[in-house]
Amino acid sequence: MSSYKIPIGPIHVVLEEPIYFQLEMEGETVRGVDIRSGHVHRGIEFLAMQKNIYQNITLVERVCSLCSNNHPFTYCMAMERIGRIKIPERAEFLRVIADEIKRIASHLFNTAILAHIIGFDSLFMLVMELREKIQDVKESTYGNRMNIAANCIGGVRYDISSEQAGFILNSLQAMKKPLEEITKIYLHNGSVRRRIEGIGVLTKDKAVEYGVVGPVARGSGIAYDVRADCPYAAYNQLSFDVITENTGDIKARAVVRIREIVESISLVEQCLKALPEGPTCLDYMPMIPGGQAIAKSEAPRGELMYYARTNGSDIPERLKWRVPTYPNWEALKIMLAGCKLADVPVIIGSIDPCVSCTER
Amino acid sequence: MSGIMGYFYNLVVFPGGLFALAVGMFFAGIDRKIYARMQRRVGPPIYQPIIDLIKLMHKETLIPRTSNQKAFRLAPLAGFAGMLVLVTCIPVPGVFQGIGQLDNLLLILYILAIPAIALMVGASSSGSPFGAVGVSREMVMTIAYEVPLIIVILTIGIKAGNASGVLADFSLKSIISLQKETGSILSDITMVPAFIAFLCCIPGTLGAVPFDIPEAETEIAEGPILEYSGISLGLFKLTGWLKMFAVSALATVLFYPVPYGSHWLLSVFLFILKCLFTILISVTLVRATMARMRIDQAYKFYLRIPTGLALLSLVLTIFHVHV
Amino acid sequence: MRNVMKNIVQKSPWIYRINAGSCNGCDVEMATAALIPRYDVERLGCKYCGSPKHADIVLISGPVTEVVKDKVLRVFNEIPYPKVVVAVGICPISGGVFRDSYAARNTLDSLIQVDVNVPGCPPRPQAIIDGIAKALEIWKTML
Amino acid sequence: MSSFLKIILQNLIKGPSTEKYPFGDTFEPAGLRGKLRFNAEACIACGTCEHVCAGGAIRITEAEDCSGLNMVIWHNSCCYCGLCQFFCPTKAIRHTIDYHTAHKQEDKFNYAERGFIKTVPCSRCGKQIVPAAQELLEQAGNSSDEIKDLLSMCEKCRQKETVIRGALRNV
């Protein structure tokens, strides 16, 4: 059979975002992959050096709207480290709540998209309907469905009243049963399993070699989670499990995500229970002295790292971040090798790629 | 009515042409509506296919520069014409007998392949790489579902032949008249596997999930019909709706043509009802509960389960008839 | 008769979305608005289509980055007339937070004719539905 | 397939969960960050909002006749992040829950919130100054006449006056 080339993208229905793959095909089998990116390169790193530290809170939130909370969160953490600012304890908990709610939404979205890619629209809609619950929580607590704008340097910008806490708890409670149902479907439904089991395997060795992070790493049996390994905010006061699976295939990654949603729900519940009284942020506009710092957090897609350097003015000298998809991307080549054309979108979807994060 | 005028009437008004189109669109509308309801959506109105069609007629038709223009333009027409002939061949029990020798099952099976071939011709002339993948997939799919389909038809032919004293009788007329005497074929337990096999083939022929692999939206962006727009796309849609009617009508005629009403109107009503039932269980329900298969999986599936079931029926029938 | 036709036709807008370098926010919201049961634009006759050649209404999000610009234009030119363009989110409209970047030097309306703007970051699905409704009004006049 | 049949059946029985919108009501939480509203009365023209706005959606410019300041918030560049509202000392700028932002292209550049911050002459030297808003005084928790008096002056006159008052008190 002669080989031929198939372009996927850059503007393609299956890809949420523009990215260009050139697949070298032999029949239905993929023989080679050429990834060309840069379509979402918006020069944000450059912009961050033009805008002041307050504007950057908003700017970095727009790096990617799916993990949008983690960017300002980590950025603020880096700035606070430079300024040696201790944020109020209530704010630490509120940050965790915002982060976990975002994580739930992001994981649900990826779970849904996986169903969409394998052509199971009813399941897609089932999961997306569930996601609407958490979207409503976001919208009523933070005011926006995607960019929740929870963080500021020195604390958080929102507060949770007891009614709101009740609403959040009720919504989360209502999610638990459907979530169980969905877990069962991904684990046992034959028609889903046929498309996700044993495909796109990334072994543990390869995962270590490529330095993958997040659910991709955890799906390959690496128990690395920034929240547990280098706790930040209020995570050291909360208890949760680091979910791992050992098979390293699409299913493993999907199951890791779904199980993490359950953990996240429990984290939010713990936070709301333990939420201390007090202010939510500093009562002045903080100035940041010159210095440099690194901050890390666990975004829905894995470890997110920020490096900031300031010079005492309110425009940062350098701001650099490394998003979780960045190391995961290269590992795609291992997963895609020798798979079928129909598996390509599923495998790409399974690493939960965030092109806009990667290309900035 | 008889002669040329009669044929013309059959082709354009009933049971082909307008009637088939109306019923096909109605089925498509119902299918979309029920599908939506299964997902807790309101869904489009039932008459949505008609609106879509009218809209497509108003749209500009773009023809890709790299395409083989003639083949690209003619392919949808050829598919539509083939389908039109096909629906004319299928009798409506109690109302329409079918035209002469044209009600032969084997002939129908041949014509059924025309839209698929037209689609392949159109897609491969479009010059798009997705089209090319779509074509190869469509080919595999056609081969896959034809196997059990042929066995099912053979089984029914043998059964009908037994009644009229020949080895196999593929005339739909005799199949209907057989069932009129002995009751629906489905009431014979040995034919249930064949029926299930036939139901499995329906989504394959119609290109519905889980067998919409040649047009997989999320993989190859609607593949073969990717480059079509405007009225050409409309023709493909029309062909699809006619096919929907034809396949379900075929299932009805083969497996449960009886009972039909005493009045022709009642007969038509019952007929449509049975067809609708076929579509609902074989297309709507299946596509709401399953994920798309991969082409190799679909191929294996067809060569295992429906073929196996059909063979089972065939063996049982031969055993029943000759031993 | 023509008016009747127009009224009929406007009930079948097929939607195609182009991501011109968006941060996912608007994109996800467009997908949400178009596909999920809660908003279900299919009840308005809308359908998401996979090929630009089938589209009537184009939703474009993202700040039209330099790399994606030519590709967006190419896909856009493949959409048959009549077509209506809806710019979703502030990025295609004014550049938004990315306005001064070297990688996003154009607003969408400097490249193609835009008909409806739906600012927001991202706009709610309801707002996107509003935008589609506005686009339909314009589409009707084009028929 | 079989496990999903149950869900499908449940869905059929429960009926559609689609909202009526755009023909009816929809979920509109109170905390929604919609279009910005500007209250010129409360504004003290400190410029913080303009400074923190990442989208560059806020411009405060001097009016041509020098009678005040023009405040323009362009919705088409606003990223609805809420930083201006968060940092505004008098809450003169705030989000409404109005999210109906769709508009036609003709209105693109008109689609803005405008306000006019009137300046008043300094009670001493007559230089145009932005008067202190009531909200600011309330926040400071002090609205004695003495302070109010000071607020009607420009920066320089205020300094002078304070020095004089201090001197008087010492006497």
Added chain:
Amino acid sequence: MSKSAVMKGFEDKLLFGLGNGYTLTWETYADGASSGWCKLNRASDLVIVAGYIAELKGRVMAITPMINEDKDMSKCFEIDYHFFFEGVDLTVSVLVPESKGEIESITPILKSADWHEREMQEFYNVSVKGHPNPKKLLLDGNNNFDENTMIPLSEAMNGSSSTALWEKVLGSKNGGRM
């Protein structure tokens, strides 16, 4: 192994390998995280440090290039390598004179540096010697960009587009729509 032991062990290694060719400070934050800041006097020593990181099964988290000035106030690239091993962050910074604009690749030692080095090469025009796959990463095959994006444009930026748009907004008072 405890964090402090890891830090100590690494310091010993550095001292042994580089002698006095480096400075290293550790910083610990309120939440227990610790970062190391290391400056190398010679850019060529970086490969040695990368080797140590590889021995510790660490990885490259990011590489931050930036424009800076060296001791003689001449323009140079400061390249910060952010490593992560055994729960410790370490930033190793080297200076590369702008005139030279070249650095040894560490991708053969640490695979996770691959994309970062390519990106640096693309945006800052620092050529990476010995990179196994030195293709452009983000702006490949696109002629809307110049050779080295970050530098010339950051100097040439004047925000012209925003001014043009704003003139229209400010000019359209007649609409009266709020």
